[in-house]
Amino acid sequence: xxxxxxxFAQSHSEFRIPELESVAKLHGFAISFPSDCDPSxxxxxxxxxxxxxxxxxxxxxxxxxxxxxxxxxxxxxxxLHMANKANSHLWSPYVQDTSFKFSINAYNHxxxxxxxxxxxxxxxxxxxxxxxxxxNPQIILGCFEEYDTALGLREDRDGNFHQVYFGRLVADGxxxxxxxxxxxxxxxxxxxxxxxxxxxxLMANQALASPSKLIYxxxxxxxxxxxxxAYFGAQVFxxxxxxxxxxxxxxxxxxxxxxxxxxxxxxxxxxxxLCTFDVTRNPWRCGNLFDAIVTDPPYGVRAGxxxxxxxxxxxxxxxxxxxEHQLAARTTQQPYIPPTKPYELSLLAADLVLLSRYLLxxxxxxxxxxxxxxxxxxxxxxxxxxxxGMELVANSLQDFGSWGRRLVTIQKTTxxxxxxxxxxxxxxxxxxxxxAHKDFREQYFRGFKKDSDVQ
Amino acid sequence: xxxxxxxxxxxxxxxxxxxxxxPLEFKDVQVVVRQSEFNPDFLRGFxxxxxxxxxxxxxxxxxxxxxxxxxxxxxxxxxxxxxxxVLLEIHVEEGVMICPNCKHNYPISSGIPNMLLAEHExx
Numbered sequence: 001x002x003x004x005x006x007x008f009a010q011s012h013s014e015f016r017i018p019e020l021e022s023v024a025k026l027h028g029f030a031i032s033f034p035s036d037c038d039p040s041x042x043x044x045x046x047x048x049x050x051x052x053x054x055x056x057x058x059x060x061x062x063x064x065x066x067x068x069x070x071x072x073x074x075x076x077x078x079x080l081h082m083a084n085k086a087n088s089h090l091w092s093p094y095v096q097d098t099s100f101k102f103s104i105n106a107y108n109h110x111x112x113x114x115x116x117x118x119x120x121x122x123x124x125x126x127x128x129x130x131x132x133x134x135x136n137p138q139i140i141l142g143c144f145e146e147y148d149t150a151l152g153l154r155e156d157r158d159g160n161f162h163q164v165y166f167g168r169l170v171a172d173g174x175x176x177x178x179x180x181x182x183x184x185x186x187x188x189x190x191x192x193x194x195x196x197x198x199x200x201x202l203m204a205n206q207a208l209a210s211p212s213k214l215i216y217x218x219x220x221x222x223x224x225x226x227x228x229x230a231y232f233g234a235q236v237f238x239x240x241x242x243x244x245x246x247x248x249x250x251x252x253x254x255x256x257x258x259x260x261x262x263x264x265x266x267x268x269x270x271x272x273x274l275c276t277f278d279v280t281r282n283p284w285r286c287g288n289l290f291d292a293i294v295t296d297p298p299y300g301v302r303a304g305x306x307x308x309x310x311x312x313x314x315x316x317x318x319x320x321x322x323x324e325h326q327l328a329a330r331t332t333q334q335p336y337i338p339p340t341k342p343y344e345l346s347l348l349a350a351d352l353v354l355l356s357r358y359l360l361x362x363x364x365x366x367x368x369x370x371x372x373x374x375x376x377x378x379x380x381x382x383x384x385x386x387x388x389g390m391e392l393v394a395n396s397l398q399d400f401g402s403w404g405r406r407l408v409t410i411q412k413t414t415x416x417x418x419x420x421x422x423x424x425x426x427x428x429x430x431x432x433x434x435x436a437h438k439d440f441r442e443q444y445f446r447g448f449k450k451d452s453d454v455q
Numbered sequence: 456x457x458x459x460x461x462x463x464x465x466x467x468x469x470x471x472x473x474x475x476x477x478p479l480e481f482k483d484v485q486v487v488v489r490q491s492e493f494n495p496d497f498l499r500g501f502x503x504x505x506x507x508x509x510x511x512x513x514x515x516x517x518x519x520x521x522x523x524x525x526x527x528x529x530x531x532x533x534x535x536x537x538x539x540x541v542l543l544e545i546h547v548e549e550g551v552m553i554c555p556n557c558k559h560n561y562p563i564s565s566g567i568p569n570m571l572l573a574e575h576e577x578x
Contacts, residue, residue, distance in 0.1 A: 211496070212494055214500075239570075241571070243567060247567065255566070256565050273458055273460075275567065286464070288504075289504060308571070308572065308577050319575075322575070323575045
């Protein structure tokens with residue numbers, strides 16, 4: 001199978017392989033990685049059956065800058081040229097009369113112009129007879145030197161690269177333009193908890209968003225997840241315990257905020273509906289409904305998760321008075337706002353997995369962010385959230401230093417019907433394992449110190 | 456903009472209200488019809504989830520009688536267009552949805568239904 005060189009944008013390295021795999025799955029083609037693949041490096045060799053597949057990846061993967069057909073790589077230029085000569089069948093069709101240009105680049109380094117020229121000249125054995133066209137070449141040949149670090153003097157570093165790659169440009173990553181298009185600052189409606197556009201696009205890709213799918217966000221908020229998902233063609237349903245988040249403040253005469261932003265992106269038609277309810281007290285008539293559930297649950301730094309209920313139960317006397325008051329409010333059509341209590345993050349996460357098993361179609365995916373304390377995180381934190389019929393697909397860290405958030409992708413692997421969850425985790429027996437995301441909000445405001453460190 | 460596709464999926468969920476709690480009845484509604492893109496694959500995928508009688512009833516409540524009493528066995532293009540219109544183009548902007556069993560009122564405001572339960576209605 002042909003090998004391709006992927007040049008990545010320099011961010012979200014743990015999301016690179018999951019995104020490639022998701023987009024390949026969405027389009028139904030195979031992708032494979034070398035056994036020693038290191039996703040933290042900005043260059044990656046992948047194998048694909050057809051060049052067309054590379055175009056599909058470049059059109060949809062947010063993290064791809066470019067894809068090249070790989071002609072050779074090496075620890076040295078000698079190795080590179082040897083590999084390139086062995087692959088002459090790949091480039092011989094372009095020898096006769098194809099216009100071309102060279103692009104010589106380095107990662108963590110800048111190659112002096114004189115050496116750029118000598119690198120180009122070292123490829124003269126390819127005997128390209130077409131004209132060199134710097135503006136509109138038919139093909140671009142790229143050569144990349146990859147350096148481990150940009151530290152130290154440029155002169156000392158020059159030539160001491162980790163690896164050098166050479167190939168023909170197949171496609172520029174056109175999906176990266178969507179990051180600008182969905183920029184939160186240019187959005188007509190957003191809030192202080194809106195998800196940045198690059199990450200929300202990555203989530204849409206993990207969810208395999210595409211036309212004719214139905215996707216649900218149970219913590220819809222200001223709708224950050226809905227826009228890219230709808231843009232990729234799926235119908236989106238959003239719910240939130242707090243209707244004000246979805247409506248916004250502009251109030252009278254204006255459509256709700258989420259609809260206004262969706263209108264801006266031309267996708268308002270694909271917001272199936274928005275609905276105010278507490279997901280732990282939900283009105284879904286049946287399960288097995290959605291192709292994906294994609295959400296960024298509130299975890300308490302700016303806004304904590306809430307569910308219906310009270311922190312402390314009322315006395316019987318107060319309860320009776322309360323019910324009377326509520327019924328009176330109901331008849332006069334006054335908007336009644338029920339009391340809420342905090343929804344602890346590790347309970348919320350476990351409930352979300354159970355709810356998704358009920359609401360997802362078989363093979364459907366749950367994609368959500370889980371904040372965690374990096375120092376205390378263990379793999380079992382995520383493993384212990386899983387239940388029968390729900391399997392982990394990907395778990396990628398976005399690192400903020402002492403804490404981070406993990407984008408977790410879970411797939412429903414069962415076609416059995418399950419009952420809706422009981423949401424009574426407070427009463428549930430625990431296994432004794434305390435995940436690093438438990439009481440995240442409290443840990444955050446303590447500065448992630450252990451109890452024993454706090455006086 | 457409660458569409459009939461959404462109405463077909465929502466049941467009353469008040470504590471103890473577990474039978475005759477679907478479909479919710481519309482009252483005092485303001486309806487708007489908005490054109491939307493026709494996606495036959497979406498409809499074919501969704502049709503198995505529809506409670507047909509409830510959908511036909513809700514459409515008639517809102518003055519649309521285009522759907523047949525019985526769900527047809529073959530999904531031809533004409534039928535899919537009709538189904539598309541009923542499921543996705545009729546929006547209830549304002550009004551109330553009422554549980555036929557416990558009579559709980561779920562108000563709809565600017566197209567967003569409030570399905571929150573009061574304190575005494577949760578388990």
